[in-house]
Amino acid sequence: MHVTNKDAILNELASIVGKENATASKHIRYAYSYDMSFVTPKMPDYVVMASTVEQVQGVLRLANKEKIPVVPYTAGTNIGGLTIPERGGIILDLKRMNKIINIDTESHYAVIEPGVSHAQLASALYKHNLRFGWPVGPPSASVSSCAISHGIGGLNARYGLNSQEITSMEVVLPTGELVRVGSCAINPEAWHSVLPMPQMDGLFKGWLGSTGVVTKLGITVHPIPPVLKVFTVSCQNVEDMVSYMMNLSNYEICDDLTAVSWWLAQVPIPYPYKPKPENAHEWFCFANTNSFTEKEKEARVEIWETVLEEEKKKGTSIQVTQYPEEALRARTHLPSQIVGSTKNYCKQGGAGISWPGTFTPANKWAPVYNDWKKILIDHNLSPSIRMSMYRGVHYGMLRAMIPFNKKSAKETENARQAIVECLKVDLDHGGMPYKPPVDYAIEINKRAHPGYLLLLKKIKALLDPNDIMNPGKLGI
């Protein structure tokens, strides 16, 4: 970053957001310089908090004019270093833009600002017996950031990724213009759909904050069926688990269809690696179903029992298992303080956690897992792997949650190396990392079709001619 007069810039920022909401103080910048991932901490030069769309526009216009990087920030809870400023500049903290603008209880969508947390929205929706796909992250994490970064949630098996729930968007471009995509672009009161117009929300989803700042987001919300039934099974190997999940997934009866390896089922993940007890199963699966009536539930039970029979006939090791009560609560009582990247995952490791988080075809889960297991154990790390099916189809999330001792540079680097090695294996099997740190982006781009990179660069240059938005994150 090249800034000739930091004080002058700070004064200009203060004139936009107010003196109390703009700072260049080192201790505040320091607090934004790291997260829980292995990504090397880096300091921003300024931090500003915007409260209005006009303030966001003002900050971006100034940054664009002065060619200062801008990193949008809501809660900083991702585990890919996505808000660590690669090239300094301005952290644009959006936590104060936290209004739930509308919950349309008839059309079933909500309109929110970027600072709205999962806990906040869950509380508001609950009053109308509505829900969203809550992730296993801290309750304070941002709904908007999760959705626009292709985050996952507890309704993925039924509705797909949280980004697939987006219905409309208002965005400030890096050059400061305010744009809208979806139905709200035609009628400011209509936030129900991104279709049937050209699906331009794609310009801002999965770009890691490098194409603009989403200032309002419409998302689909869903009724809460009152009858919960969770099917829990375990088995001896990943192949059997994949067979069961693909079979059950065919019937499209689950809100969440997820399996975890023995190491991820522990509270917390063992760090460093410790062997699984001989008599313990290696894989555990929970399938959450929600029904409106007991009869509907019974029909789901019937389907599940059919699947179990079929899997037994195939000779798989699938068995019905009682899931530990705390773990079950953690999967059904979301958002939750006790899950996510807090207690269960990295407690024993020492504050650090990162992942190879990928979207991978289900028929590749087993070979990738077997390779990951070897790589991770070689690095003295637990193969704490999760597989989740998305929206009826046979692909989904395959990821390893890797805790490490963040205080130790050596142990952090060991984790980074193992994770990047895992990622390469997954990419070779056709998987795709999501919310990728720069290390992953580099690996993705190495394999990318030249036309993909060309288009990526053209779009980026069109929207962000001075490359000010979260520069460096896409590895281009």
Place this chain on the structure above:
Amino acid sequence: MKWNISTLEELEDAIWRCTACGTCKVAYDYGPPSQCREICPAGTEFGFEGFMASKGKIAFARGILSGELEWDEELVEAVYKCTICAGCQSQCQLDHKPYIPEIFEALRRKAVEAGAGPLPAQKVIAQSLRSYDNPYQGPRRVRTDWARIFKKGKQKPIKDINKEPAPLLYFVGCTGAYNVPERVIPQATASIFNKLGLDYGILGENELCCGSTAMRLGDAEAFKRMAEANLETFKKLHEKQGVETIVTACAGCYRAILKDYSLADEYEEMMKGIKVIHVSQFLYDLYKAGRLEFSGPLPWKVTYHDPCHAGRHLTKFLVDKDGSQLWAGAYISLNEEDCLYDVPRDLLKAIPGIELTEMQRIRANSYCCGGGGGVMTGFPDWAQRNAALRIQEGMETGAETMVSICPFCHYNLNQGAQGIGSPMKLLDLTELIDRVLPEKEV
């Protein structure tokens, strides 16, 4: 006396157990129905991550320990922009959870050692403790002004425990004695004791500050001086005047004597035969024993504010120190048996006519009044604004009166109400009880 007060360096392992996940930022209950509200006064007021909950302050601690941050005026100010309310601690699920307020105070102690802290306005407190043995710069003779009403009319004079024996010492505390609007609390407390015919006494002009304020500000030396003198006094009073119970109506004094003083290696020995109890618990025990009968009715709709010092600050944590249960340093569970959550509520419910209606943030998720941790001295405007937020929350319940058991909360919340022109008044529980407790017939 040897004290087990941790340095920042000694807490380094706990500091590195914070993942910066941000679970600490909001008070959230799954429910159903789920509830979510702000929990951090500093985060609510100032917003930037450094101010926000334990995540933010631990960043400062990490930076100071690693040498990446150095003390400057702005950092010192930021470190003192915290009410040490422990609201963030109630949300955290990680292994450093038991140590969170301790880490903040150790950071302040580090600032004091470096000659950087506390803030200039707060330094007056340390000077006042040296000159007057209280943080209010009040002459010793003023300490008993609140008790003058007991020297008039039919009122029974209060016993000077320095001269006359009594099994019960009423430890008044500096806020009740010197902060004029707060004198209603010792007056109500003494009135209740008199009506109950209790044999009790006060230290009068010989009472010293408990040292809580100094401890919260990171001035460990000032705290130790006050605490050691008090422990000596308590021991002497037990041996010579027969004191068996110390009762206090101040949440800050209660926390200090019960918890902070226990960091002294001689605590058990000095307090042998002496029990320290908050007046709400003391009265509750009498109520349960059938010795507290209320006249009535008092047809008021009230809400109750949990003070941090009498609530979540008294949580006890179970830690696997040697790794025999989970792993070394693992936080296992918590115990809230000392937290005064139910006692004041049960007493309120026992008063005929009282209708208790709850705010959303209560018990371990109570929203701090904004007065603690030196904030009322260092940032009085912010303290008042924060108190106004709590008053507004109280008003949302439809209650006309807010009740609490802490003179600090009493003062600050009434300031907050005045600041926004709210008709809501904050009354101490003793004030209510005194109203409905009939004179004992002689």
